[in-house]
Amino acid sequence: MPKTFYITTPIYYVNDKPHIGHAYTTIACDVLARFKRLDGFQVKFLSGTDEHGQKVAKAARDQGIEPIDLCDRNSKNFRDLAGVIGASNDDFIRTTEPRHIAACQALWKDLEKSGHIYLAKYAGWYAVRDEAFYDEGELTKGPSGDKLAPSGAPVEWVEEESYFFKLSAFQEPLLKFYDANPDFIGPKSRFNEVYSFVKGGLRDLSISRTTFSWGVAVPGNEKHVMYVWIDALTNYIAALGYPDKTKDYAAYWPHAMHVVGKDIIRFHCVYWPAFLMAANLAPPKRVFAHGWWTVEGQKMSKSLGNAIDPNALIEKYGLDQIRYFLMREIPFGNDGDFSESAISGRINGELANEFGNLAQRGLGFIAKTLGSVLPAPGAYTPEDNEILKACAELIVPARVAMDAQGFDKALDAIWAVVRAANQYVDKQAPWALKKTDPARMNTVLYVMAEIVRHLAIIMQPFVPTSANKMLDQLGVAADARSFAHLGRNHALKGGTTLPAPSPVFPRYVPPGESKPGKST
């Protein structure tokens, strides 16, 4: 039975417009999914949209359309985004789908059966203007002595019948679970946050509403719809066929990983495992919370109007370039800044100059000097063996880094080899050997081709289109590009005629500059 891996993005709220943050999350998942597939895992990669709630109902009403029509339209934006960024997701779930609704209701019944749901009153200070409840402590006194929300909106005491989940019963089980699974949450700092949050005590959770109806009906009490968390989180197991626990659920759930933005970590690391435990199901294997991107040092916001449209970004810099930048620039989990100078520095300094040019100088040489026929190597020197060994063994640290979602660390390791490869070429100087020792030149050129083959194979998850273009130029068969093909057993065959090479990573030239500026 093959090793399996299940990776999910959050479901994106249909009221949102897709922006770079959504693209970032999905790209990270995609890189992981591709890496695992190439590493021999049977992977299921899920994305989707969250389509219920009062806001969606209201937006539809405002536009004079049915909620489902609004959802159909906006869900497509996210499905399209996945295509635009090259996501290899195997499935795309919508919370309005029958399979999802069935899963929510099944989970609800399980929770009810195990005695973790009860009916009571949800009461609190509600600000109609903000559509939000506030804590007593958050309120301020207005000039006439009335209570005001932090936003200045007047609040009123509201009581509403609601189902509650006995979250308070899970403080100890959760702490025990965290203790036993220190890798449940990444990065570590988030683990500590969640841990101390739970340690501070848990209150029961209101999980239904009666004030709107655009949601999953509570089984047996149609007045209620489920309120966000049970609805939204259940998508992860709905897509595995839950409540059927035999097929995909059995195969994938034990190896589930959720990638989320840091804003929704509590729901994934506290509520979700609690729900699952309450239903006698296992929590996911790991949740990783990533950070936010600023733009030229400024927060992305609607009011500033500087939210980046992924389409425009990809148009401008190229898809693989964006994917590479997002994975390379910062440790996953940290916040980052998206700036023209940073991205052009990465594109030109690393992709074009160091990696792309490495391939081009080797393949171009073979094309010009040897009529595109890949030479057969002679005996290897210690230098040859050293660089080839580094290439073949690169997968080891890369795997370790990727298993911890350390994209930047993996790329660090890869780039150490890219740099060593350029040093190797300079030291061997095949252009000089051309006159003095053609046989040795052939060996060096062959080694260069092997270096590029290894690097391209391992770079596929990050820059799939470009890496595969390189492999095309090396004449590597489509079914010989997995990590199992690294190493000498699958080395290129001398004597093969290679297609005409052309640069794979073009330099980025800022608008207004006619000549490519030096590495900016």
Next chain:
RNA sequence: GGCGCGGUAGCUCAGGGGUAGAGCAGCGGGAUCAUAAUCCGUUGGUCGGGGGUUCAAAUCCCUCCCGCGCUACCA
């Protein structure tokens, strides 16, 4: 307020008791296969301030200053 994380070269950051490191930027040089790319060398830091422990502190302890995160129902 409480809890936690961080303040190291111009920039981004690694290191975490024994004579300060990387990448980028800067400066100098070499090479010419290549997308004028690459390669070699190199300038640059009182490791936030103060105090303490120690033969020895960027590293441990105390304290102060500054920045950030979390402190429940907002996807």
